[in-house]
Amino acid sequence: MVRIDITLNKGLRLLEALCTSDKRRGVTELAHELGLQKSNVYRLLQTLAALGYVDQEAEGARYGPTLRIWEYGAMVADRLDLRTVARPSLSKLAEETEETVHLSILSRLEVVYIDKVDSPFPLRAYSRVGGRAPAHCVATGKALLAFADDETLELLARVKLKRFTNTTITSQSKLLKELKAVRQRGYALNRGEWREGVNGLAMPIFDHTRKAVAAVGITLPPVAPSQALLRCLKERSAEISKALGHKLGKICAIA
DSSP states (O other): OOOOOHHHHHHHHHHHHHHTOSSOEEHHHHHHHHTOOHHHHHHHHHHHHHTTSEEEOSSSSEEEEOHHHHHHHHHHHHTOHHHHHHHHHHHHHHHHHOSOEEEEEEETTEEEEEEEEOOSSOOOOOOOTTOEEEGGGSHHHHHHHTTOOHHHHHHHHHSOOOOOSTTOOOOHHHHHHHHHHHHHHSOEEEEEEEETTEEEEEEEEEOTTSOEEEEEEEEEOSSOOOHHHHHHHHHHHHHHHHHTTOOSSOOOOOO
16 A cells, blocks of 8 residues: 655645635635644645745735646646647537537546637536546546446446436446447437536547547537537547547447
8 A cells, every 4th residue: 555645645635725726715714624733734835835836915814826836737738649639620629519629538537628629609618627527427427437447447336426416327237328328329428417407428539559548528508419410529539539549449330
């Protein structure tokens, strides 16, 4: 078992709390949220400030993350060849469908959105670059879980599936049946399972090893996707897979 450094763990948790907040936070508030002593939180904040990761209001005692976090995140993102390769196809798909499209990868049992092209229309898409969503109730998550490795599927079998809407799949057997259907037809659907009134359609992206490394998703209103929409998604997903070296195997069952 890996031994976790306690101080480093506390510091990273503190930094995560600041980065995921939509406002600056005070010592007392952070201590309560993280279950830490105020003196401990204060010392950690001072260390992070000295290293340039957080700063403090000119007047007041509230803290927030600095752009150093973004700078390092941008460096990592730039090294993601997948994002670079996929971007032209994502842009084409957004133009063709006039819907919001996004590129996701799987992180344990969550999807992480690594790129997004917004629709010109007002349907709200809850995805954001760097954001996460539970894989069992979004289309890109299902597309990736359907082709996931045994370790991921074993982990999935051990967790309780959380309900977010009335249509969220919370039964393990029902989810496995759904994933089997995804493998057979080549695409995944989200029927308002993450957010009410917001549907999704997604297909997996394969690399040269025939591994599903990402998924392309489209945010949709609560209506069944048309065959034209499915064909557009199939074509653009196949483009990205081909660019990653995928040659053999069935990508999608759509005619």
